[in-house]
Amino acid sequence: MVAIPTQPEVSDEVIFIKGARMHNLKNVDVAIPRNKLVVVTGVSGSGKSSLTMDTLFAEGQRRYAESLSAYARQFLMRMDKPDVDYIRGICPAIAIEQKVTTRTPRSTVGSMTEIYEYLRLLYARIGRTFSPVSGKEVKKDSVSDVVDYIQSLAHGTKVQIMVQLVTRYGRGLTEELDILMHKGFTRVYSRAEGNKAFRIEDILSGETLVGEKELYILIDRIVVKDFDEDDIHRLADSIQTGFYESEGECILETNSLELHTFNNRFEADGMVFEEPSPNLFSFNNPYGACPQCEGFGQVLGIDDDLVIPDKRLSVYEGAIACWKGEKMGEWQKAFIRNAAKFDFPVHKPVAALSESEYDLLWNGNSKVSGIRDFFDMVSQNLYKIQYRIMQARYRGKTSCPTCKGTRLRPEALYVKVANATIANLLSLPASDLYEWFEHLELSAHEQAVAKRILLEIDQRMKTLLEVGLGYLTLNRLANTLSGGESQRIQLTKFLGSNLTDSLYILDEPSIGLHSRDTERLIGVLKSLRDLGNTVVVVEHDEMMMREADYIIDMGPLASHLGGEVVAAGNYEEIIGNKMSLTGQYLSGALSI
Ligand SMILES: [Zn+2]
Structure with a gap:
């Protein structure tokens, strides 16, 4: 018996796909209600992606490209017409994929969400500059x-x-x-x-x-x-x-x-300061980037983690990896002997050292030779092969000593808002940063100047928290994010854009999320829908299906045994449909 899916009327209210045959799709007719949250589900290989990405999205993109001039079109990827009789009522399609698309290595959560751009504006408008010499405010x-x-x-x-x-x-x-x-x-x-x-x-x-x-x-x-x-x-x-x-x-x-x-x-204490401007706070701009690392935050140098691989050890226990062996071991002995005069705790784990103790270990002083002195000695002996090997072994990408990894030129960090530099804010988890802004006290004048900027920041921070990414810092590099994380960040951008009458297609956005975060994600997708968009989600998550306006169940099985729409309707209709495997699982009639 052939399943006859319950379909909405073919009208302006739906996107109607007629005769889809991409990959394993078996001449599928299906109607997708517009301006709704629609879940396409089914076993793996049942044809979900063939229907959503390869048919719906491909045609949406192709139509969009056709609306452009021939000139603009040449810059777009050539798209083949999907194997389908026709699709009626389609709108411009945007696919939000999990895979990380090529981005510049400098892209961060802050720049992806545009919050960084607004922070730069904020610091340019109301940032106050303080002299690093006297700590006094620099005024002109x-x-x-x-x-x-x-x-x-x-x-x-x-x-x-x-x-x-x-x-x-x-x-x-x-x-x-x-x-x-x-x-x-x-x-x-x-x-x-x-x-x-x-x-x-x-x-x-x-x-x-x-x-x-x-x-x-x-x-x-x-x-x-x-x-x-x-x-x-x-x-x-x-x-x-x-x-x-x-x-x-x-x-x-x-x-x-x-x-x-x-x-x-703009001077104080014999120093000339830079007047705050948005570019001063941009590590993507030569004017604002740290001159040593050129805005990457890292340089090639002696890597702390290679020199002290196990920070639970004390100096006495041999924490310093390069101070081993008969010859180099002498450096450890000398350090222990001399550092004792400065009350250096040689038996304390390195991880527990105070900042000044750690500094002594690395930089030494006139009486004590530290790790840097050791590597200075190494670099003076590079004509000998064993020293070249030694240096190579401990070299790595390390935090830039000039900007301490903040990627900004020092002058940018003399500028503060409410006692915090822009680098301080970028290194806070988004949820803490949101709180910081909640408690931010500004003068009436500052409030007036920054009002618009603060609104933009607030809106973007809120959506970032809503999609459950409050734990991310704004300086987190984009290429270290998981697929789900970067997908949700892309969502926050569309939410802010107020683009309407578009078709958003997402592939399993709930993967790797806790149920609380899935709940938030659903909230975001609903907001996107309520702005007047159609949201199509390929998904197995039960909560997502329960919250969806409409579910399309593909199957019945994988590859050549799939490729059909088995059932379609709202959650209750799917549960009540004996033909739908998904419905049977959801109702508890079947268990995995
Ligand atoms: Zn630097």
Whole structure:
């Protein structure tokens, strides 16, 4: 007896496949309801993939390609028409496969989800730079900062806007003054000679004499009052001139007494800092990438794990693999002897050493030779074959010493938001990072500037947690993810895209998931459906079938004994269908 699957009416509400014959499919007619979550199930080899990937997806892709211009089409893979009479009502198809497609080795969870891009924007907008020398915040003054300062002074305060007069390129004072006059400046001001202003013209003509000490170019004088718009323009102009003429340092003198220096260079402690910009935080960009490892986070060097393969051992027990044998063993003895003077615990397992103890072991000091000293000795003896072998044995990819594996140039890590660098955030598991953002306190101004960015981050973080990937860190490399993990990350992207009226096809997305995560995944697939998409899932998972709007059961058996639609309908209909093996298992009538 031939099974007659219950089919929805052929209408606009369905994608109707007529006469599918790919591989083992036996001239299959099947209707797939649109804008629903549809599970295609059946034993392995029953024709599930032939129907979904090789027929439905292939035709969806082909139709999409045909809608493009001939020019655009040449960039797409040539797709053969699947062996099928026709498919009616198909929409653009997107297959989300488990296999990891070729990606750049730099791609990470952060870049796949776009969260990294938004974090970069966030740091560029509201990140604050701190000097690694003093720990003080690096600030630069803008013209409006100076205007604000002047407006905050008491009415009646006399303010002089000026800059230091510096003679440049070996020029004498007269020559310098001559140039200044040609630039349009008319007066200088001396703090050394009674806080007085002098006309440059008079000095040049020899009428007055003035010393070079504490001499300033006087740009403007003003008395503080309720400034009108014109006053403010004039102030801003003068301050701008000051910054320009002095290459960044504008000085105010108030009431012929106090000096206030404003700096519009981004400097502190004798260091020049980079102003935060999105590219400063990108390891994919030459500007932001660590110069030593070029943004890979790893360099070839002495590999800690090869030198100390078993960190449960102490130095005394021979944890340092390269300090063995008659000759090299002397290094271990010397270390034990000398390190004792610095209270180094030679009997403590390496794993239990404090940071400073571990540092002594590697870097030594003036009295103790550490592991690095040992390898320096090795590299000086490379003309001998046994040393070359020694070096090769312990060389490997190791965390880059310049960026400590963060892949960013040091300047990027001077910038913080709420006391955290972008590298700190990227190394947190997504669930912890989400919490960090929940507790993030920003000033009203920062809040306003970052509002949009924070929304985008929040939405993406939420979906990442919803699909059960809260344990991943954003700096996790894409090529180390499992197929299921990368599939779910791709899903988060489509969820955010608000693309509608598309056909999504997924191949066993629940593989390797705990039931709680499967539940979340189903939630995501339903959201995708509710956005107005058709979601077709090849799946055996019972929970997935129970939650599906429609189930298509392929079979009855594998290869030439399969290739037919045995049953189709909602969960209850499948359970009630005696022809459906899947239904019988689900209802408990059969057990595996
Ligand atoms: Zn580096």
